[in-house]
Amino acid sequence: MNMETKTGTLYGIGVGPGDPDLLTIKAVNILKSVDVVFAASSIKNKHSLAVDIAQPHISEGTDVRALPFQMSNNEAERGKLWEQNAKIILSELQEGRSVAFLTLGDSLTYSTFGYLLKIIKQTAPHINVVSVPGITSYQAAAARINTPLVEGDESLLVTSGARGGDELRKCGTSADNVVLLKAYKNVTDINSALKDANLLENSIGISKCGRKDEQIVRDVREFEKRKPDYWTLVIAKRNMACNK
Ligand SMILES: C[S@@+](CC[C@H](N)C(=O)[O-])C[C@H]1O[C@@H](n2cnc3c(N)ncnc32)[C@H](O)[C@@H]1O
Numbered sequence: 001m002n003m004e005t006k007t008g009t010l011y012g013i014g015v016g017p018g019d020p021d022l023l024t025i026k027a028v029n030i031l032k033s034v035d036v037v038f039a040a041s042s043i044k045n046k047h048s049l050a051v052d053i054a055q056p057h058i059s060e061g062t063d064v065r066a067l068p069f070q071m072s073n074n075e076a077e078r079g080k081l082w083e084q085n086a087k088i089i090l091s092e093l094q095e096g097r098s099v100a101f102l103t104l105g106d107s108l109t110y111s112t113f114g115y116l117l118k119i120i121k122q123t124a125p126h127i128n129v130v131s132v133p134g135i136t137s138y139q140a141a142a143a144r145i146n147t148p149l150v151e152g153d154e155s156l157l158v159t160s161g162a163r164g165g166d167e168l169r170k171c172g173t174s175a176d177n178v179v180l181l182k183a184y185k186n187v188t189d190i191n192s193a194l195k196d197a198n199l200l201e202n203s204i205g206i207s208k209c210g211r212k213d214e215q216i217v218r219d220v221r222e223f224e225k226r227k228p229d230y231w232t233l234v235i236a237k238r239n240m241a242c243n244k
Helices: 025-034 051-056 076-093 112-123 138-146 166-170 187-196 220-224
Strands: 010-014 036-041 064-068 097-104 129-132 158-161 177-181 201-209 216-218 233-238
Touching: 010 025, 010 064, 010 112, 025 051, 025 129, 025 158, 036 051, 036 076, 036 138, 051 097, 064 076, 076 097, 076 112, 097 129, 112 129, 138 177, 138 233, 158 201, 187 220, 187 233, 201 220
Parallel strands: 010 097, 010 129, 036 064, 036 097, 158 177
Antiparallel strands: 177 233, 201 216, 201 233
């Protein structure tokens, strides 16, 4: 890098869960002006859903690049992959280019941007980072079913269903409202934990919210017969049926 070159800014952009109209004006303005757009993609085909969602807002001719990333339960493996990706992004920033890193939903909620942010903070703390929030999948899902997520003095637990009902059990079963993201594996166990928390009857599943093939499943027990897709969440409410 030329000593005179000013490093670029890194923008972590939440693109929302699917509908390109659900990006913030701030995100859209940044996408129009950045030099490079990065997004995590499948290792198999370099396809990035986040890029598809943001595409209408990315200026023609912008350098858009996929960073193949395999989700791994192995933390060391995951860390190594993200160190490689961070190096690629850093080299652009150090050349003075501005970079947007796209993530689905919100940029800091169970997001790949979180991994990147950690590494950049540790290895290149001089880089200017701007995190731009996005509409989360569960906010869009609640809107889709016209159901408040939380009201008055109620509590809202947002947790992961990746290990079945474990996280719900660990957090206790007293929350007034529960959102389970990653509710696609071990659905029988998720349902069993919802039942123990007296929430099963008042649960609703939403898959691919805001996308062409969106599905709303009014009885989450159906997921036991028909395994849901990765893009599935469950909203459960103690004091109100989810607009059933
Ligand atoms: C790694 S998390 C990403 C969460 C995202 N950053 C957010 O703010 O919503 C992936 C999980 O988010 C949920 N998700 C994301 N997009 C979704 C959509 N369009 N419809 C339903 N669930 C979605 C699913 O539970 C999926 O397993």
